[in-house]
Amino acid sequence: MLLKRLVHAAVAALALAAVMPASAQQVLKVGSTATGVPFTFLDTKTNSIQGVMVDLITEIGKDAGFQTQIEPMQFSALIASLTSNKIDIISAAMFITPARKEVIDFSDPFYTYGEGLLVPKTDTRDYAKFEDLKGEVVGAQVGTAFVDALKKTGTFGEVKVYETIPDILRDVGAGRLKAGFADYPIVAYNLKQGGFAGARLVESYKPTMVGSVGIGVRKGDQDLLKKINTSLARLKANGTVDKILDKWGLKAQGA
Incomplete structure (x- = not known):
């Protein structure tokens, strides 16, 4: 039992x-x-x-x-x-x-993927490389691989660091930045949704920080x-x- x-x-x-x-x-x-x-x-x-x-x-x-x-x-x-x-x-x-x-x-x-280049919509120049923005003030998101890479080039007058990509888009659209660098798919999606009408993605630009x-x-x-x-x-x-x-x-x- x-x-x-x-x-x-x-x-x-x-x-x-x-x-x-x-x-x-x-x-x-x-x-x-x-x-x-x-x-x-x-x-x-x-x-x-x-x-x-x-x-x-x-x-x-x-x-x-x-x-x-x-x-x-x-x-x-x-x-x-x-x-x-x-x-x-x-x-x-x-x-x-x-x-x-x-x-x-x-x-x-x-x-x-690589970085996308953002400029004000009023800027119609076909930028292709960093040297096309020599001495200018640009922006990138804090914590991303782009920040140090941009600073190390010594090409830009200043690399401003932003908390979010929408913050970069706003300052580019408002003309407070000559250009912004951010994840291409994220920026493309934001712009495709109709937001941030003052900024455009430069299609002629060739990314160099691919990861x-x-x-x-x-x-x-x-x-x-x-x-x-x-x-x-x-x-x-x-x-x-x-x-x-x-x-x-x-x-x-x-x-």
Whole structure:
């Protein structure tokens, strides 16, 4: 009788263990930003962060077996929040750079692009390179790879640093900046939506600060990094990544 009860108890325990992962999935905090449309932005209708990187990390979580909790914050606070354990993952329009790789680890690249050049709409010149703006005052977003790269050229009279890309667009449109440099897809999307009528994207300009976006994790968190990379590869292969890009008006890589 005792043996039968022990067998029943063991079977019940195994059955409970089998359903536990579905009902008690690990919840990981994901740092993202409200100003990187279409990669990440605040949807005022739902008061939640939406966009390419939110869709991507959500699908990765589904595939890898964890839930995601999006934590909105300034772009410049993302890495510090990750290293101080306030978040577990960064999923934003963040370039994989050598300097950042010294502090955090990145997934395999997800999307590659360069900077866009913004000028006032009244400025019709076809700029092609930095030297065309020699001695001028330009702007870039704090925390991005563009700031140091622009300063190191020694080409510009001043490189002003802004908290958000919309702030750059406003100052360019108002004539307070000769030009602004920012993530091409983000700027193109903003302008396509009809905002910031005083600024234009210079199509003749050739980007020089091209980089790849990746998902960030804490140094040494190899188990999580392996899960993310495995799922990312699977989502690329089955077309999920292309569907996400298409949803937000971005071209598939290589298209």
